[in-house]
Amino acid sequence: MSYMDYVRTFKLPHSWCPGCGIGTIMQAIVRAFDALKWKNEDIAFITGIGCSGRMSTYINTNTMHTTHGRPLAFATGIKLARPEKHVVVVSGDGDALAIGGNHFIHAARRNIDIKLIIINNSVYGMTGGQVSPTTPQRFRTQTTPYGNIEPNFDVVKLAIAAGATFVARESVTRPRNLEKLIEKSFQHKGFSVVEAISNCHINLGRRNKLKDQITMLRWINDRIIPMNVARRKKPEEIKDKIILGIFHEDKERREYTELYDELIQWAGGDK
Amino acid sequence: MRKVVMPGNETIAHAAIAAGCRFYAGYPITPSSELAAEMSKLLPKVGGKFIQMEDEIASMAAAIGASVAGMKAMTATSGPGFSLKQEHIGLACMMEVPVVIVNVMRGGPSTGLPTHPAQGDVMQARWGTHGDHPIIALAPAFPTEIYMETIRAFNLAERFRNPVILLIDEILAHTYEVVEIPEPGEITLEERKLPPSGLNRLDFYTYNRREGDPPLLPNFFQGYNFHFESLAHDEMGFPTTDPEKVAYLARLREAKIEKHREEIWKNEEYLLEDAELVIFAYGSVARAAKEAVNRLRAEGAKVGLFRPITLWPFPEIPLKKAVGARKVLVAEMNLGQMVYEVERVLRRDVATLFKADGTPISPVEFVEKIRGEL
Numbered sequence A: 001m002s003y004m005d006y007v008r009t010f011k012l013p014h015s016w017c018p019g020c021g022i023g024t025i026m027q028a029i030v031r032a033f034d035a036l037k038w039k040n041e042d043i044a045f046i047t048g049i050g051c052s053g054r055m056s057t058y059i060n061t062n063t064m065h066t067t068h069g070r071p072l073a074f075a076t077g078i079k080l081a082r083p084e085k086h087v088v089v090v091s092g093d094g095d096a097l098a099i100g101g102n103h104f105i106h107a108a109r110r111n112i113d114i115k116l117i118i119i120n121n122s123v124y125g126m127t128g129g130q131v132s133p134t135t136p137q138r139f140r141t142q143t144t145p146y147g148n149i150e151p152n153f154d155v156v157k158l159a160i161a162a163g164a165t166f167v168a169r170e171s172v173t174r175p176r177n178l179e180k181l182i183e184k185s186f187q188h189k190g191f192s193v194v195e196a197i198s199n200c201h202i203n204l205g206r207r208n209k210l211k212d213q214i215t216m217l218r219w220i221n222d223r224i225i226p227m228n229v230a231r232r233k234k235p236e237e238i239k240d241k242i243i244l245g246i247f248h249e250d251k252e253r254r255e256y257t258e259l260y261d262e263l264i265q266w267a268g269g270d271k
Numbered sequence B: 001m002r003k004v005v006m007p008g009n010e011t012i013a014h015a016a017i018a019a020g021c022r023f024y025a026g027y028p029i030t031p032s033s034e035l036a037a038e039m040s041k042l043l044p045k046v047g048g049k050f051i052q053m054e055d056e057i058a059s060m061a062a063a064i065g066a067s068v069a070g071m072k073a074m075t076a077t078s079g080p081g082f083s084l085k086q087e088h089i090g091l092a093c094m095m096e097v098p099v100v101i102v103n104v105m106r107g108g109p110s111t112g113l114p115t116h117p118a119q120g121d122v123m124q125a126r127w128g129t130h131g132d133h134p135i136i137a138l139a140p141a142f143p144t145e146i147y148m149e150t151i152r153a154f155n156l157a158e159r160f161r162n163p164v165i166l167l168i169d170e171i172l173a174h175t176y177e178v179v180e181i182p183e184p185g186e187i188t189l190e191e192r193k194l195p196p197s198g199l200n201r202l203d204f205y206t207y208n209r210r211e212g213d214p215p216l217l218p219n220f221f222q223g224y225n226f227h228f229e230s231l232a233h234d235e236m237g238f239p240t241t242d243p244e245k246v247a248y249l250a251r252l253r254e255a256k257i258e259k260h261r262e263e264i265w266k267n268e269e270y271l272l273e274d275a276e277l278v279i280f281a282y283g284s285v286a287r288a289a290k291e292a293v294n295r296l297r298a299e300g301a302k303v304g305l306f307r308p309i310t311l312w313p314f315p316e317i318p319l320k321k322a323v324g325a326r327k328v329l330v331a332e333m334n335l336g337q338m339v340y341e342v343e344r345v346l347r348r349d350v351a352t353l354f355k356a357d358g359t360p361i362s363p364v365e366f367v368e369k370i371r372g373e374l
């Protein structure tokens, strides 16, 4: 077995722009599958709509390319129907936090055993570069030609507040760390969220003096700071930094489908 | 056979369980809420799953997800919720996933008349989602028929791998009536046909499929690592914009319903032989129509009723055959929707009786209207 067994090689080359971070994240995901030796047929891999959403075409498992913002809702039905299977969702920042924000907080609240990876490229990539809930302030996008005035969502805080039991952040500029983190999130029982910071130099960078991959990745690299390093800094030193690491891990809270099996017993039903 | 007194909402829940439904996702809305409540009670007892989702969009999605994972699945809603489900009804048409959607019609548009009946969603049932798509919609009118049509809805969904919409209204949903419940051995259940294991091919959408056949698609976790796609896709299920491939699968999707419409059509013809005027009515309105036919017959007036139980695909041939050149009165609890289909099929104008004020059309209103027409 190699991680390439989780890739539909006959569907390559993929449709992402040269230098797009999504490919790096996809490799981290299939490497994590391989490290855990999950069987392809035991994995449901569900995506929304967007550049990130295209990943389901290339992953060699049970896959479903759903609607914009709603992959978690489909995944909830799948997980409830077959709780013993692995259910993984990949969603863009617009997908998970704007149109799908409601599904995101409720999946977290239920603590249903779904592994969510949010590809945060801070923009609506697929549709040509409109502002998203994570576009930095002042940044120009197709729909903020004078600069973005809207504050961002902090995905990590949102996920923790909503009830997710594994919450972490990594960056495409650290692919090995990303792979290990995703692997760890896959081993967690409960709703897990990995925010993967990614680059869209084509539709976001281009409008903000970060127009090639290297420049944009450098810009990301300059802003990230691992959690253990950040701990030793003063608050004002890290106030504009993106902290990476595992922010929350709760192994006590019961998982939703497990509780459901109990409910079936309360009802006197047979499983 | 057992006789039980139940309102329509509960009848549907019990019939769904008998049909093998093991998954329900919904969001509360009047006048459909009791259906969800009943499912929340019944499903865990048979090892099934009920979940109240965060909205109707999510409910529709969860039901589709469970279906793809191999469960017979249902969702139910009313008016505003039916509007919210539309995007995913289209997705189920596109991916060819079996699922049953109940819409308990209430007065609209918008929040409208939550506690009053209407038939204003019959066109939305056909064309509510964007793009060309095949659909089946059933509109039972009597308590036992509601039970049997619910089972038929699941059978049709599983057989044709398509969403099936079951339409009732607030009156049918809330009126306690005697339902004759058949014994398990007295009903036939359609089970989903799955590809045998060990096939070494990926072109499932067209695998062994002639025009008119539903596709033989694998469930999730069956070992095929199949891709369900909401974009236009090719025979393997992967995105394509090739006009020939797009048109080919679109044609296959339409043809599976079109070619079997005679089996899907179902209607009641009541005292039509010598009728000079034929009423076209469906759902609860047809019950008032039937009563009016009886009253008018007692006066010697020659009146009959054509009652479609299958609304979509529209019963073109049965209607044409049943009506011929006779006078027609179309009655609906809306401002005129199915009448366009009737006029299209008969190629002439018809008399109409419409009402959309939250109150049902009474037999008396029918009698007065028809006296004026004869």
Ligand SMILES: Cc1ncc(C[n+]2csc(CCOP(=O)(O)OP(=O)(O)O)c2C)c(N)n1
Binding pocket: A049, A050, A051, A052, A053, A067, A068, A091, A092, A093, A094, A095, A096, A119, A121, A123, A124, A125, A126, A127, A132
């Ligand atoms: C209901 C609906 N609204 C809008 C769209 C158009 N649309 C497609 S992708 C997208 C945004 C994608 O952004 P994001 O989720 O961040 O993914 P990315 O492309 O950046 O990976 C939008 C608005 C759609 N497909 N469906």
Ligand SMILES: [Mg+2]
Binding pocket: A050, A092, A093, A094, A119, A120, A121, A122, A123, A124, A125, A132
């Ligand atoms: Mg994005």
